[in-house]
Amino acid sequence: MMRQYNEIKIQHKDALLFFRMGDFYELFFEDAKLASKVLGITLTSRSKGENSIPMAGVPHHSAESYIRKLIKAGHKVAICDQLQNPEEAKGIVDRGVTRIITPGTVTEDSLLEDKSNNYLMALLETNTLFGLSWIDLSTGRFEVEDIQKDRLFDEFARLNPSELLMPEETFHNHTAFVEKIRAEYNIMITARPDWEFSKDTAYHILTEHFGTTSLEGFDCEDVGPALGAAGAVIQYLKDTQKTSLRHIIKIQRYRADNRVLIDKATQQSLELTQTMRTHDREGSLLAIIDQTKTPMGARLLREWVISPLRISAEIKYRQVGVYELFEKPELRRELRNILSNIYDIERISTKISCGRANARDLIALKQSLSKLPALKDQIGFCISDILVTTEQQLDTLEEVQTLIGAALVSDPPPTIKDGGLIREGYDPALDELKYISKNGKSWIANFQAEEIARTGINSLKVGYNKVFGYYIEVTNIHMDNIPKTYIRKQTLKNAERFITPELKDYETKVLTADERAKDLEYDLFIRIREKVSAFTPQIQKISETIALIDVLSTLANLASENRYIMPEITDSLELNIIDGRHPVLTRKLINESFVPNDINLDGVNNKIMIITGPNMAGKSTYIRQVALLVLMAQIGSFIPAKEAVIGTVDRIFTRVGASDELSRGQSTFMVEMNETANILNNATARSLIILDEVGRGTSTFDGISIAWAITEYIYQHIHARTLFATHYHELTELALLFPGVINFNILVKEWGDEIIFLRKIVEGGTDKSYGIHVARLAGIPKEVIQRARIILNNLEAATLDINGKPKFAPLKTVQDKRPTQLKLFVSKQDMVIEEIKKLDISKISPLEALNKLNELKRRLEDNNGL
Known part of the structure; x- marks a missing residue:
């Protein structure tokens, strides 16, 4: 087993290996030492002395909470699962890494912030540009952008990526650059092979993923270094997720030319998404205006805040939608009531597509979709272009609702391998297995009564033990009445035990019915989930539409509650x-x-x-x-x-x-x-x-x-x-x-x-400036205040002229058409200044110019000038 562990660990040196052993994920050697410190779990060992192997473990059913702590601490986790049933293994159970979880690739709800995106970003540098590509794996949003080099850190501040991919050459040869990114943004940086960032490789990876012959349909055919970054993103996801990426259905080109550019310093000083002092969301602009009802809406509003529009027509397009909902309070209230009952179907659809959704996720999707007809009806009353278009794009997906409703119970358990998922009547074979499993005792009682009637032996009884299974027991005095179909199984002191083909057939059904039912339920659920995953593109579009309605109604509600006006x-x-x-x-x-x-x-x-x-x-x-x-x-x-x-x-x-x-x-x-x-x-x-x-x-x-x-x-x-x-x-x-x-x-x-x-x-x-007044209000000692007043008076006397103007800041002469005021008397100082203005040092030697300027300087100082 340890040989197997070491072979797998060699392939995943940069991750903590969660090695499945029965009901636990175990960690060994340095992984165990690190995990015990981060997670606060007990560090034990296998064997003693020089051969001691450090070891720590967590229960597999609660592993997610431990993984969350490790990810937040900046670590990667490789999940190594058992790939076969231990009961079927003839030797060591087959194991393999089924997924590598990193800060930029998490999809579990407990590992994500529902109000913000979680971006994995890749970066590729050329002589003049940075190519950027970023994806939120939990939603499928995938974008690219080529930027000038001075905008890199502004984009980091806007997108706040959790993990950054860069070529190994950049990672190893530009350590100062790498450390600067780590220090300022607390991003996990992962080095990847340089070839993954080549344009030809990236083009092949992307067209293969999307099943297209070119990227023209995504307006990405002429993208620069960002294309190489995008290819590296997809390759990294293939290597780490080891599952379908079908929910990544398009790649978009981020267009900065129709957005207000907000640099890092401005985002921070205006406290758009978090405060400067505490770095908390509470107290920021976003926290104040976010009244969204869905996670999709919250994420969209955040995107709007950090990336406003700059084209007036596009702003007005949104503005008119907000105005219509502002003017229709009853409609707005009804929309927000409906939205409050819609789950995060954008991320649910990703879990479904990646094969990680459970039955509760599908029920949440069904319940959310069931609200769409009412939402569509309400939006149908709107006349603004943005809301009319929204209503037209809102697909209610009734076939998905029907499928889930017919197949799954309304309150399924959180696991998908322990049964209790499938609704009665959906699959006859499953219904039969469940009936046998639940009604075995009544069948045995009926069978016993039928055999008593058939044989006339009133003392006949049907029993069960672990050695022989089900049997028919008849006392010795009734041996003459035993039917020929009975097969002797065991002899007792005063009785004989028999079996029949019918009883053994039923025994096989009863004893395996529960496990077979669970296996069949799991298979049925997987098939149902696969059918629903085919609707991922439609669900993503629905999510975008719901988010837009949510944000527009939020802004309208905000305006209504706080007496805002439409600018x-x-x-x-x-x-x-x-x-x-x-x-x-x-x-x-x-x-x-x-x-x-x-x-x-x-x-x-x-x-x-x-x-x-x-x-x-x-x-x-x-x-x-x-x-x-x-x-x-x-x-x-x-x-x-x-x-x-x-x-x-x-x-x-x-x-x-x-x-x-x-x-x-x-x-x-x-x-x-x-x-x-x-x-x-x-x-x-x-x-x-x-x-x-x-x-x-x-x-x-x-x-x-x-x-x-x-x-x-x-x-x-x-x-x-x-x-x-x-x-x-x-x-x-x-x-x-x-x-x-x-x-x-x-x-x-x-x-x-x-x-x-x-x-x-x-x-x-x-x-x-009243600075001393403010100091006194702050509680500065009285003695300090009094001394400050004396110093201030002395400084002002030394630096202000008789008119109370600063001696050190005379007006600069500029080309100004306004007439200057005529002076009756000209001071010696002004005479010197006029000489300076008329001095043309281009007509004299440098030494003569220096001597002349020194002379003028002395004359100014003598006249108390500058």
Whole structure:
């Protein structure tokens, strides 16, 4: 047996081998040691001394819970089952690996999150691109995309894969890259042979799997390196699953050109699917808006949130469906009642197709399908294009309902080999076996009565023992009346025991009826499951349709319950929201009501908002609020506002918060600059940029200089709609230089040494930060507060001019058609500045230029200039 174990283990070195022995899965050697630590199970051993073999085991009937722990701990598990009945084995029972379970290939409900997809991803790098392919094995969703290299980590953040496949060459020769992925995303990375990623191999694997001669029907004929990644995905699934992959019926090309691109930093800072601090779903935008009734709907809503639409016509197509259900509350309630009784048929259909579904899964499918006629009838009252199309695509699959209903009992057991699955009347042979098994005693009693009547021997009785089976016992005084058909079997002191052909035939039936019934039930169930699996494509389409109805009704219900309005979606650059409210905080505030605020950017005269105000006043909340409302609008949702006109955005960028990545050798400021560089290099005029405290991670002068220059660059080169919240109130001077820059501040009310946050944004800048006030509110000791006031007064005296303006941030002269104010007197400092402007160093030597600049510098310093 151990020789057999070692031969199998050699083939699966990277997995923990669950080796079936009777009622247990056993692990040996290093596998046993590791499993005992992760699972908290007892580590024992076979034999003693030098030949001791470490050993640990788990019951096979509860193995799933142990496997779940191992998968979550980042391990693979190879399931080695007994391939023959131990009673039929002449020697060692045949065993073999029937499945390898990895984080990216699980299909069991207990191992999956029902509200999110579980993706297995493959990656192939070329000189200019990354080819990506990802699949959710539990649903059959299979996609490919070629991306620019700078988008890789944004796609990791969007898809959150559980496992990543990459060529062995990349895995072994780019260790820093591999470790970076592991560290940032906690993904299991599996190296696969390079040949599996070749385009020719992948093309053959994919066409063979789909049974096609080309990939044109999937619009994937001209896919680049992503095609190699897709081939590697299918090959990996074949190697690990060792079962049918028939539920993977198509491959789709992910089209980023009609989606709003949201990078990793923006997904995190806007807390779309989880919070930044706890990484929990609770407190995120998705948690607040998710009122879906089905797991399919929850997964679709998550996809919409992390990948909004950017084409106005597509947004309006969804929006009209939401509006119709918003306007029809009775219809909406009825739809949601029906949806609440539908199970996760998308994942059930996968289990059926892969041969892993039990009878309860089929009953859940039948019960779900039984709700579809009512759902179809309700949707039939709708007139919006999206809901009309949905009703037309909704197949009720009555033949599947009929098959399952006729074949299976309504409440079957969880196992499929112990009987109790098949309904009476479905199969006559099974009914007979069950009758014999259940009614053996009554048959024997009837047989005994018939024999007494036939022989006239009143003391005749039918008995049973394990040695001889069923027998007829007759006392010696009645030996003369024994029929010739009786066959003597055993002699007792005062009686003889006989058998008859009829009794032995029945004995064979009775003694084997139960096992034969169980075997027949199992065979019948397998055949039924196979018949249902033929409908996998239709069930998948039904699942997509149900998910869409669920999400549309959820967004309509959300709007109704929270007084949301339908925003006007346009192709302009306008962003006009009146009385907008933060979708998350509005729902979570307990002790105070949320103060609504407006925004009005037209992308021309008003492009950039500089927002100043103290800590805790609400600057960050306001700018995040605007981004979230735009995002919600572009998934087709209503938004919390009084009125809204939203010109679509192509990307949403945020630079919010402070965090360092010390494991990567990056400080807070370096992370901040990396994220800002990404914005400046990738934003367009149609993007929405959200900046919060850029430049805060370095010295004050450095920070203001960088923040100022960044804002100028966005204004002059990118032209994007931008909200910049800052403590650098010196940046308000930008509004004097650029007509598209406007100042806003968060109102506060001063009352002696107290400040009251009014949470209202108004036009105009501010020149006070109130940081010391906030420190006092936080409980900083009084002595520290008093000392801080003295230091602040000294710093302001040294850095502000007589007009209260910073000496270190004079206005930059730009080409501006607005007339400058004439000055009656010209200062010495201004005279020097004019000399600097007129200086043409191209006409003099470098040494002369250096000397001249040093002279001008000294004169400026003498005049208290910069």
